[in-house]
Amino acid sequence: MNDVIIIGAGPAGLSAAVTCARKGLQVLVIDEYMKPGGRLLGQLYEQPDGTWWNGIQESARLHRQATDLGVQILLNTPVHNLERDEDQWTIYTEKNIYSTNHLLLATGAAESPVPVPGWTLPGVMSVGAAQVMTNVHRVKPGERGVIIGVNALSAVIASELQMAGVNVAALALPERNKLTQEAAQPESVMNDLLHVAHMAPSALMRFGSKLMKNDLMKQLGITFYPKSGFKMWGIPIQLRKAVVEIYGNKQVEGVKIATVRPDGDIIPGTEETISCDFVCIAGGLYPLTELAAVAGCPFYLIDELGGYVPLHNNRMETALDGLYVAGNITGIEGAKIAIDQGTVAGLTIAANHGVNELENEIEQAIASVSQTRDQAPFQFDPNVRKGKRIMQEKWEEYQRSKSEWTVG
Incomplete structure (x- = not known):
């Protein structure tokens, strides 16, 4: 014994x-x-x-x-x-x-990744899997990727992927539904992201995070958040865009994203595509x-x-x-x-x-x-x-x- x-x-x-x-x-x-x-x-x-x-x-x-x-x-x-x-x-x-x-x-x-249409395609993985591939096994998950889910974990791993020479095209929200809940609501996501903003190399990003200390400033920040995203570690952080589909023939070829309102609802007719060869889903732990x-x-x-x-x-x-x-x-x-x-x-x-x-x-x-x-x-x-x-x-x-x- x-x-x-x-x-x-x-x-x-x-x-x-x-x-x-x-x-x-x-x-x-x-x-x-x-x-x-x-x-x-x-x-x-x-x-x-x-x-x-x-x-x-x-x-x-x-x-x-x-x-x-x-x-x-x-x-x-x-x-x-x-x-x-x-x-x-x-x-x-x-x-x-x-x-x-x-x-x-x-x-x-x-990890608890959220389902996204097309998530069974080869090249889709959890954000933690991409981290292990890169940092432990020294294998790139791909050359250009998109991360679905904006939170403290995905933001830090995105920076690690970038340091390994991987092009992270964007961090975007999942589409709002019963499963994604707060993870698809821009204001809730901003609250989470503010807790890692001090680690960003951008002085503007760090300064901006200090201003977002009350609900009014957060609401204004979301309402006027640039549709093209804000860069953190050189990576576009998309709080006003959600991934509605992962597409590809036999493997990941890109994602379809749409602009969302401050409450997370999709704005019809705003769909566009981002090409990539892998997708990470960050649903939290x-x-x-x-x-x-x-x-x-x-x-x-x-x-x-x-x-x-x-x-x-x-x-x-x-x-x-x-x-x-x-x-x-x-x-x-x-x-x-x-x-x-x-x-x-x-x-x-x-x-x-x-x-x-x-x-x-x-x-x-x-x-x-x-x-x-x-x-x-x-x-x-x-x-x-x-x-x-x-x-x-x-x-x-x-x-x-x-x-x-x-x-x-």
Whole structure:
């Protein structure tokens, strides 16, 4: 039996593994991918201080620390079931069965691309797939592309594609329907985009973002937003145009776009085409929580965190004894926050395993998560702090009800 098992070798999982191993625990990390690192592997961007965040290097650093400390890492190993019997967790994989008293789920997030007519053509992919192809495998997804969906993630990946020599013809909205909702409404998209505008090399774009602090200015900004788009990193950002179709014979040849009103409705007769050889769809991210559901965790739908999230506290403990969560399974945020959350989870596991005098370290690690969140160059959802407060309130409600049930 292992002291702790961690499912997920991304930033949260590796950080937790390092922390647990440093406290003397025997650690097993299981991941279905062929390389450790998770979403770190695709990240490459310039930070506000001018330095570069290189996910491959960060992944290698964490992996090296873990292996040097004796952490066992099993790759190419999907987990298909979890069971709890008294105080023990049993983890089932295709290769073996493992058991532990302390199980950390650091399963990360997945993309949720929205359907667009023509999206089954060869050359259509998620924006994350294009990022991995470019930054991890060093393969261009194409020569000229269009990204459907304007948000913090797609804007940053567009800049990465451009740095790799790919011509990003435009970032445009999806057509408004029941699935796209706010992602097709220019004002909502502007709110999201303002949180990465400070990273743009254009001084005008940075200055303009500071002016868009109230609803009136945002409405004026959308109403008079240039139909040809505004360039960010040299890439046209189209907040008044939506992609209504991806076309091509046997592969992507281009997209058909139309001008939209400030509320997102298509203006008939404004259709035009943009030629390209690949299309990325950016529908956002959601927490990968299937294993937490199998384990029996209670969940709450918190939109600010990206969807359904397992109930947990700021020590990364869930409502189930011996089960912990860290990283994007707790809400969609950046890799640096995931790393800090992994540290919190590792310290909490060590304390619950019997390692003494860790409370000060745990409190400092929790504070570090909050500080990293405050200093993040951008947030996937600008209201993530509200989402975290909601989760804390739900946890406190759960603790009160549990106490009342025990007393009763």
